[in-house]
Amino acid sequence: MRTRHRALAPVAVLGDGAAVPSPAESAGYIRSLGKPTAAEVLASCRAAGRVAVQPRCGVGGHAEMKALLTTLEAEAAPDILTLTIDSHTRLLRFEEALRTLNARPTDLNGYPLVAHGWRRGRELNEAVAAPLEIRHGSPDARALFDVSVAAGMTSFEGGGISYNLPYCKAVPLVESLRAWQDVDRRCGELAEHGVIIDRELFGTLTAVLVPPSISLAISVIEAVLAARAGVRCISVSYPQGGHLAQDVAALRCIPVLAERYLPADVQVHAVLHEFMGVFPRERAHAEDLILYGALVSRLGGASKLITKTYQEAFGIPDPQANVEGLRLADRANSPLLGFMTADADQVAEEMEWILREVAELVDPLLARPDLITAVAEAFDDGTLDIPFSASRCARSALVPRRDAQGAIRYLFTGSLPFSPAVLRRNKELLGTSGEPDLELGSLLGQLTGDIDYFRHLFRETE
Amino acid sequence: MSSTPTQLPGPTATRKVILGVAASDSHAVANHLIALSLRGIGFGVVNLGTCTPVEEFAQACADHPDAEAVIIGSLNGHVHEDLRGLAQAKATGQIPVPVVVGGNLSVGSHKDGTAHDRLYSLGVDHIMADPAGLPALLDELRAARTCSLAAS
Numbered sequence: 001m002r003t004r005h006r007a008l009a010p011v012a013v014l015g016d017g018a019a020v021p022s023p024a025e026s027a028g029y030i031r032s033l034g035k036p037t038a039a040e041v042l043a044s045c046r047a048a049g050r051v052a053v054q055p056r057c058g059v060g061g062h063a064e065m066k067a068l069l070t071t072l073e074a075e076a077a078p079d080i081l082t083l084t085i086d087s088h089t090r091l092l093r094f095e096e097a098l099r100t101l102n103a104r105p106t107d108l109n110g111y112p113l114v115a116h117g118w119r120r121g122r123e124l125n126e127a128v129a130a131p132l133e134i135r136h137g138s139p140d141a142r143a144l145f146d147v148s149v150a151a152g153m154t155s156f157e158g159g160g161i162s163y164n165l166p167y168c169k170a171v172p173l174v175e176s177l178r179a180w181q182d183v184d185r186r187c188g189e190l191a192e193h194g195v196i197i198d199r200e201l202f203g204t205l206t207a208v209l210v211p212p213s214i215s216l217a218i219s220v221i222e223a224v225l226a227a228r229a230g231v232r233c234i235s236v237s238y239p240q241g242g243h244l245a246q247d248v249a250a251l252r253c254i255p256v257l258a259e260r261y262l263p264a265d266v267q268v269h270a271v272l273h274e275f276m277g278v279f280p281r282e283r284a285h286a287e288d289l290i291l292y293g294a295l296v297s298r299l300g301g302a303s304k305l306i307t308k309t310y311q312e313a314f315g316i317p318d319p320q321a322n323v324e325g326l327r328l329a330d331r332a333n334s335p336l337l338g339f340m341t342a343d344a345d346q347v348a349e350e351m352e353w354i355l356r357e358v359a360e361l362v363d364p365l366l367a368r369p370d371l372i373t374a375v376a377e378a379f380d381d382g383t384l385d386i387p388f389s390a391s392r393c394a395r396s397a398l399v400p401r402r403d404a405q406g407a408i409r410y411l412f413t414g415s416l417p418f419s420p421a422v423l424r425r426n427k428e429l430l431g432t433s434g435e436p437d438l439e440l441g442s443l444l445g446q447l448t449g450d451i452d453y454f455r456h457l458f459r460e461t462e
Numbered sequence: 463m464s465s466t467p468t469q470l471p472g473p474t475a476t477r478k479v480i481l482g483v484a485a486s487d488s489h490a491v492a493n494h495l496i497a498l499s500l501r502g503i504g505f506g507v508v509n510l511g512t513c514t515p516v517e518e519f520a521q522a523c524a525d526h527p528d529a530e531a532v533i534i535g536s537l538n539g540h541v542h543e544d545l546r547g548l549a550q551a552k553a554t555g556q557i558p559v560p561v562v563v564g565g566n567l568s569v570g571s572h573k574d575g576t577a578h579d580r581l582y583s584l585g586v587d588h589i590m591a592d593p594a595g596l597p598a599l600l601d602e603l604r605a606a607r608t609c610s611l612a613a614s
Contacts, residue, residue: 169513208491388490390512396494412498440499441594447495 014094015117015147023186026149027193029122038131038155038198039233041079042269042303050333051272051297052304055322056135058084060101060108062120066127071319073128076326080155080304081128083121085136085144086110090167092140109316110136114147121151133157133200137167139176145183149190155198155235156183159222161375162202165391173376173393180222181229181372188230199226200235200271206388207276209400209450210239211408212250212350213357214386220261220362221375227266228371234262235304237271240293242453243407247272248342249350251300256355261366269303272296274329278452279312285458286310290325294332299342305329350407353425360418382415399443402450403429478529479600480522480559482510484536484544492565493535496593503597516547520556529559531603533596536565542577545584552585560603564590 021029030037036044045052055078059065069081086108088097097112113121113134125132133155134148141158148156157163160177168176187197201222203215219236226234236254240247251270258268274293280286287310297305309317309325317325361384368374378384382395389396397414410418410426455461479500483493490512497509508526510518519532536544541563551557563586578589588599 169511206490388494390490392509392511396490397498399495399498439594440496440596441592443495443499444492444593447491451491 020146021150023189027195030195039196046303052079053329054080058110060105065111069128075323081130081132084110086112090136090138118147118150125152139164139168139171140179157200159201165389165394166206177372184226184229184231191232196232198233199231203237204239204273208388212354217358217361233267235269235271239273240275241408245346246350246407247296248300249347253354271304272302273306274308280458281313283310294329298332478506480508480529480532482514483512484541485515486540489537520551531560533562548585560587562588
């Protein structure tokens with residue numbers, strides 16, 4: 001006990017001042033850990049026909065983080081565990097993270113891994129049987145990546161577009177894409193040392209009414225860049241939109257896109273993020289939505305599901321709610337539920353259009369010799385775009401809307417290079433026969449209704 | 463018009479406004495919809511986006527002296543703290559145009575007039591509960607300015 005107390009004393013120097021081990025040393029440590037990597041867990045879950053479940057979790061203090069991980073593992077046994085990183089670390093403010101850690105650790109909205117240092121990261125890793133993934137939101141994750149790998153983490157989320165546009169205001173895309181190329185090259189280096197790092201892309205983007213083809217187009221670009229840099233295992237995450245056939249189709253498009261755009265020797269996994277938008281407030285309704293998301297992931301053939309909790313509408317969940325969210329999601333893996341199917345014709349139709357839209361977005365860019373420059377220019381001229389960007393680097397001239405069935409369509413496409421057939425279909429599905437209504441009051445009302453979709457569905461807004 | 467209805471009219475703006483969300487606020491949805499809607503009726507919109515401090519609004523005024531107004535949105539209830547530097551920016555002429563603030567302007571569900579009074583005392587010229595009224599307000603502000611220029 002005495003040694004444990006000493007290890008938990010405030011950190012005076014970033015990472016205790018211990019130099020970060022080389023990739024070869026880190027790979028050696030990971031191999032010696034005696035537990036499967038995230039890539040191995042994903043492969044074995046897929047082979048066994050079950051969807052791996054994973055929570056989000058991260059607190060500032062080291063002892064608290066360790067307790068959270070061990071509680072989640074003891075009570076819910078998720079296939080992969082998470083270390084969510086705090087905002088200071090995401091923005092490279094490591095000293096600030098360290099000051100907050102020593103003064104008021106509960107003020108941190110995640111675990112400041114760089115401030116704690118790789119030795120403490122190893123301690124977390126050794127405390128649980130499941131592999132750990134780092135989830136953060138950093139446009140430049142190079143330092144965090146090196147510390148993560150030294151700590152034995154085998155899965156790392158993010159990408160040069162998907163961890164820039166939703167999180168930053170004015171970081172140029174060329175900068176974030178180049179920083180992430182360095183991370184991806186480091187993955188290639190680790191693969192040469194025998195350790196495959198799972199690189200998960202953040203297809204959820206701004207989490208507000210993201211059309212499937214936008215999410216997947218951005219992921220295809222990030223995946224192509226990652227594979228070119230040497231990444232051997234890529235998880236493509238897609239945010240549940242709420243419409244069964246559309247969501248199942250989007251997940252089933254991921255292996256098709258992988259075959260079309262990525263080398264055959266790269267493992268690609270589909271990941272579903274349970275609904276990331278406005279969650280119902282009543283526990284029963286929230287739990288219905290959690291189970292529904294889990295069933296969508298099963299029907300879509302996802303390798304992994306990132307779970308939510310019934311406390312989602314109120315902020316960061318307590319450990320017990322997190323446990324219950326994992327247990328509930330895992331019910332969708334029951335062998336009793338094999339009878340469930342989605343409408344095959346509807347899914348096939350959605351897939352055909354999603355694949356067509358993705359091709360219209362990415363094919364012109366992938367034909368260019370310098371993909372990073374091509375992507376930055378495309379966002380600049382609006383031929384690539386995301387809805388409701390936090391960053392000025394995207395125009396957000398595209399506006400999504402739900403159709404009468406709840407599927408996410410394009411109301412405005414801005415300068416996206418869609419064919420007349422795609423534009424016509426979206427117009428028909430939204431029933432906008434004439435010029436769409438630009439009057440601000442009605443536009444805001446319509447979008448607010450679409451964003452609050454599940455609260456309306458459960459009649460929580462009446 | 464043969465172009466597809468899902469594409470917007472291009473920028474043919476003769477009028478310009480500066481738009482942004484207060485410093486500590488990252489609510490992008492309303493911000494983008496306001497920009498889209500104002501552009502749709504012919505405004506040039508300099509959208510500074512989320513988390514914009516007062517100094518950035520002032521810089522935008524210097525870069526765009528033809529702007530008619532500064533429109534600041536806030537949904538997180540911290541707009542008063544975020545706009546603390548506004549009084550000085552108005553007094554020194556760094557923000558020489560009317561400032562319009564809209565959104566959810568104080569923390570908590572219980573509202574009274576004091577939050578508005580505090581904003582007016584910081585130099586906010588207009589507070590809008592409903593952004594749908596923005597085009598009419600901008601017309602009014604322009605008419606008022608034309609009158610005062612004619613009178614001077």
